[in-house]
Amino acid sequence: MADSGRVKHDSPSSSPGPGRKKAQQSPGSKARYSVNAPGHCFRKVTLTKPTFCHHCSDFIWGIVGFVCEVCNFMSHEKCLKQVRTVCSCMAPTQVQVPVAHCFGPASQKKRFCCVCRKHLEGSSALRCEVCELHVHSDCAPFSVSDCRFCHQDGGQDIDTYQHHWREGNMSSGARCEVCRRTCSSSDVLAGMRCEWCGITAHASCYIIIPPECSMGRLQNMILHPSCVRICSRNFSKMHCYRISENSQHSEMGNGWTRSDCKQTLKVFDGDDAAKRNQFRLVSIPRIIKNEEVVEASLRAFYISDEPQDYELQSYSQQGLFTDDIINRNGTPDNKPIFKDTVSDSWVLRSKPKETEVVKIYSSSRKVEVTSVTAGKSSTVDSILKEVLPRIEKQVVSNSELVTFQTSLRQMNQTRFYIEESRNRVAQVNLLLGGFPTQLEKEEYTHLLSEHLSVKSESVCVHIMSALLFSGAVVLQISCFSEAERVYMLAKDTTISSKQLYSLVIPEIMQSKLAKGSCPLLVFVNPKSGGLKGREILYSFRKLLNPHQVFELTSGGPLPGLHTFRDVPHFRILVCGGDGTVGWVLGVLESIRHKIACPEPAISIIPLGTGNDLARVLRWGAGYSGEDPYNILLSVDEAEEVQMDRWTILLDAQEMTEDGKENGFLEPPKIVHMNNYFGLGIDAELSLDFHHAREEDPDKFNSRFHNKGVYVKVGLQKLSHTRNLHKDIRLQVDKQDVELRSIEGLIFLNIPSWGSGADLWGSDSESRFGRPRIDDGMLEVVGVTGVVHMGQVQSGMRSGIRIAQGSYIRITVNKPIPVQVDGEPWIQSPGQIIISAAGPKVRMLRKSKTKQKKQSGSLKEGRSESPAPSDGGQ
Numbered sequence: 001m002a003d004s005g006r007v008k009h010d011s012p013s014s015s016p017g018p019g020r021k022k023a024q025q026s027p028g029s030k031a032r033y034s035v036n037a038p039g040h041c042f043r044k045v046t047l048t049k050p051t052f053c054h055h056c057s058d059f060i061w062g063i064v065g066f067v068c069e070v071c072n073f074m075s076h077e078k079c080l081k082q083v084r085t086v087c088s089c090m091a092p093t094q095v096q097v098p099v100a101h102c103f104g105p106a107s108q109k110k111r112f113c114c115v116c117r118k119h120l121e122g123s124s125a126l127r128c129e130v131c132e133l134h135v136h137s138d139c140a141p142f143s144v145s146d147c148r149f150c151h152q153d154g155g156q157d158i159d160t161y162q163h164h165w166r167e168g169n170m171s172s173g174a175r176c177e178v179c180r181r182t183c184s185s186s187d188v189l190a191g192m193r194c195e196w197c198g199i200t201a202h203a204s205c206y207i208i209i210p211p212e213c214s215m216g217r218l219q220n221m222i223l224h225p226s227c228v229r230i231c232s233r234n235f236s237k238m239h240c241y242r243i244s245e246n247s248q249h250s251e252m253g254n255g256w257t258r259s260d261c262k263q264t265l266k267v268f269d270g271d272d273a274a275k276r277n278q279f280r281l282v283s284i285p286r287i288i289k290n291e292e293v294v295e296a297s298l299r300a301f302y303i304s305d306e307p308q309d310y311e312l313q314s315y316s317q318q319g320l321f322t323d324d325i326i327n328r329n330g331t332p333d334n335k336p337i338f339k340d341t342v343s344d345s346w347v348l349r350s351k352p353k354e355t356e357v358v359k360i361y362s363s364s365r366k367v368e369v370t371s372v373t374a375g376k377s378s379t380v381d382s383i384l385k386e387v388l389p390r391i392e393k394q395v396v397s398n399s400e401l402v403t404f405q406t407s408l409r410q411m412n413q414t415r416f417y418i419e420e421s422r423n424r425v426a427q428v429n430l431l432l433g434g435f436p437t438q439l440e441k442e443e444y445t446h447l448l449s450e451h452l453s454v455k456s457e458s459v460c461v462h463i464m465s466a467l468l469f470s471g472a473v474v475l476q477i478s479c480f481s482e483a484e485r486v487y488m489l490a491k492d493t494t495i496s497s498k499q500l501y502s503l504v505i506p507e508i509m510q511s512k513l514a515k516g517s518c519p520l521l522v523f524v525n526p527k528s529g530g531l532k533g534r535e536i537l538y539s540f541r542k543l544l545n546p547h548q549v550f551e552l553t554s555g556g557p558l559p560g561l562h563t564f565r566d567v568p569h570f571r572i573l574v575c576g577g578d579g580t581v582g583w584v585l586g587v588l589e590s591i592r593h594k595i596a597c598p599e600p601a602i603s604i605i606p607l608g609t610g611n612d613l614a615r616v617l618r619w620g621a622g623y624s625g626e627d628p629y630n631i632l633l634s635v636d637e638a639e640e641v642q643m644d645r646w647t648i649l650l651d652a653q654e655m656t657e658d659g660k661e662n663g664f665l666e667p668p669k670i671v672h673m674n675n676y677f678g679l680g681i682d683a684e685l686s687l688d689f690h691h692a693r694e695e696d697p698d699k700f701n702s703r704f705h706n707k708g709v710y711v712k713v714g715l716q717k718l719s720h721t722r723n724l725h726k727d728i729r730l731q732v733d734k735q736d737v738e739l740r741s742i743e744g745l746i747f748l749n750i751p752s753w754g755s756g757a758d759l760w761g762s763d764s765e766s767r768f769g770r771p772r773i774d775d776g777m778l779e780v781v782g783v784t785g786v787v788h789m790g791q792v793q794s795g796m797r798s799g800i801r802i803a804q805g806s807y808i809r810i811t812v813n814k815p816i817p818v819q820v821d822g823e824p825w826i827q828s829p830g831q832i833i834i835s836a837a838g839p840k841v842r843m844l845r846k847s848k849t850k851q852k853k854q855s856g857s858l859k860e861g862r863s864e865s866p867a868p869s870d871g872g873q
């Protein structure tokens with residue numbers, strides 16, 4: 001390919017794009033080579049390094065190849081007539097309805113730019129958070145706005161979706177759906193992949209695949225775009241998908257440079273680019289024709305039009321083609337000279353014309369309808385009267401043309417859509433959070449009016465009782481400008497020293513959900529697992545509909561559950577540690593009576609340190625780079641199991657020396673427990689670890705380091721002695737239980753503790769039953785100290801079995817460390833009561849068959865997986 005080796009051009013460049021008038025060429029110019037795909041300007045080149053064909057991805061034997069001077073597409077001579085990949089300068093014209101990308105920083109994996117087709121290197125690479133597009137930062141403005149269309153926008157109604165093809169950057173081993181041969185390449189940008197169903201094909205094979213997409217193997221888990229509606233005008237795709245916008249574009253160089261034979265010009269694409277100081281550097285010979293300078297500038301902006309229709313004007317608004325800059329008569333050998341006195345900054349503009357050809361599309365998004373000629377005297381009404389009869393529609397006065405243009409390139413890509421003008425009622429749903437909790441509706445309305453100046457005539461405030469516990473309200477706004485104002489203002493507003501957050505919430509039309517579909521609601525905690533949480537978030541946005549993937553740092557689980565409130569059947573995937581799972585279960589419990597699916601089954605991707613619940617449910621000890629696609633298949637095939645949840649009432653009371661109660665220190669505290677509850681040495685180690693992580697959280701980004709800190713903390717406690725049995729009194733099912741000399745007391749709901757240790761033990765005992773996660777019983781176990789805990793961790797011993805029961809009462813006589821599912825604190829003296837927390841929850845357990853299949857070597861995934869060196873938190 002052109003970027004993998006140096007090439008020598010056998011002839012000077014000429015105007016890009018086939019099929020146009022032949023421009024005057026310099027002496028020695030050779031003919032262009034025509035291909036089936038539009039836009040390419042192929043030239044024969046001499047290869048000096050190993051090079052691969054971008055069409056078939058095979059090695060080019062010999063020293064002759066053909067390269068497109070616009071997009072660097074390299075081809076065999078035998079493949080030249082078969083090339084169907086559209087050149088980057090023409091690709092935007094193939095898209096009927098542009099959809100913007102959501103660019104973020106790319107990973108370090110080897111990828112190729114989809115604009116210039118060169119290898120991505122360094123920190124200048126960007127990738128779309130929703131599709132497979134990878135570009136250089138300076139190529140991003142010239143990328144095709146062809147991101148996946150993931151929802152209905154306003155009054156549009158599309159039920160059938162076609163394959164969304166993306167070229168190259170596929171996983172190794174990808175096979176063609178047509179010929180079943182390998183179609184991936186790690187050497188060039190080659191091969192095609194559908195972003196919805198995932199099928200892959202060669203560039204010469206994919207065109208014979210039926211256009212309609214079935215959404216593939218994950219169709220029952222994907223939230224179909226036809227079921228999602230969101231009025232996104234005035235909101236970027238980043239806002240709609242709840243993606244934080246990052247400025248990733250690198251600064252271009254300033255000025256212009258000169259070598260002995262070349263000079264570099266700074267060229268702006270129209271006045272808009274000049275105001276924004278966004279330009280391209282164009283390298284040209286010092287002796288060059290005027291038209292070739294314009295053509296090189298057009299090629300730099302991937303514009304495929306005739307250079308005769310454009311001109312360069314100096315940034316000071318003086319024309320380039322003036323007698324004092326260019327000698328129109330040329331030199332004695334009739335070669336115009338680009339003099340040394342030229343300006344360093346130029347603006348590319350089109351020459352004024354008497355008439356322009358306007359392409360008109362139907363709003364049905366299918367094909368181009370027609371084109372008309374518009375002059376200076378043309379009006380929208382006259383164009384409508386000319387176009388409407390051609391598409392067999394009545395000439396109505398309430399039709400409109402929708403268009404925009406801000407620069408020369410954007411004008412070149414402008415789409416005119418003709419559609420009936422309807423008085424659509426805008427409805428933007430905003431979820432605002434961070435308010436004080438448990439207020440009345442009138443109080444929330446007052447806060448909105450005071451801090452955000454919300455206009456009651458265009459805003460309907462919904463105060464759901466299910467949202468009150470988290471201080472969130474939902475606004476239905478019927479004005480786009482008002483919605484944008486409230487959205488942006490809320491992000492800069494603080495109430496009671498707490499920052500508000502605002503999210504655009506889509507509407508799921510449950511009536512359009514396919515029969516038997518069970519979409520997956522994904523929650524990702526990007527703070528868990530080091531960088532792996534962020535990579536998983538990115539992967540699932542690509543594999544699924546981004547409207548079903550929620551980042552827990554933006555409002556927690558509530559926005560996702562509120563979005564899915566009317567979906568009759570759905571499952572949940574939680575990507576995080578055991579604490580994250582408990583967070584989601586707690587929010588789900590509080591709004592269970594307000595959603596159509598009150599008991600969705602929950603699966604886990606373990607990103608924490610211990611991950612005991614994930615171990616019990618066979619999801620593994622921690623995420624280590626498995627293919628996200630295979631994880632979704634495992635979730636789809638997982639079996640449902642029931643699990644107990646427990647309520648812990650911590651009724652703190654001050655105790656006098658004679659043991660009598662002397663009033664309340666604080667109101668009762670209620671927490672929920674899923675895994676285990678510990679008192680004494682176990683909780684003390686967790687508390688010390690928690691304090692160490694708060695002091696320097698950046699160091700706690702790998703499981704290995706975290707466990708090392710646990711060991712260090714444990715060694716510091718070896719010489720300490722405690723008599724926990726003297727400081728507490730235990731009742732199990734209203735029966736007093738005598739405690740042995742122990743330093744720690746642990747209540748188990750699952751048969752895993754402390755990163756997978758079997759604290760209860762596997763030996764059978766007549767007085768105790770076999771522990772299960774759904775038996776309605778807690779196992780009470782004691783440990784004698786740090787050494788005993790270490791022996792349990794290593795599998796040498798088990799804990800001291802004390803009791804089993806469904807109702808626990810603990811009397812604490814002095815302050816003591818406690819921990820619930822890894823969250824530690826110091827508990828004041830008083831009563832602690834543990835009882836069942838209502839109905840059991842439904843969890844998903846990975847099937848043993850699927851577990852065995854994935855226990856071998858991991859294959860490279862369809863989407864980018866994090867590097868194995870990333871640690872878990």
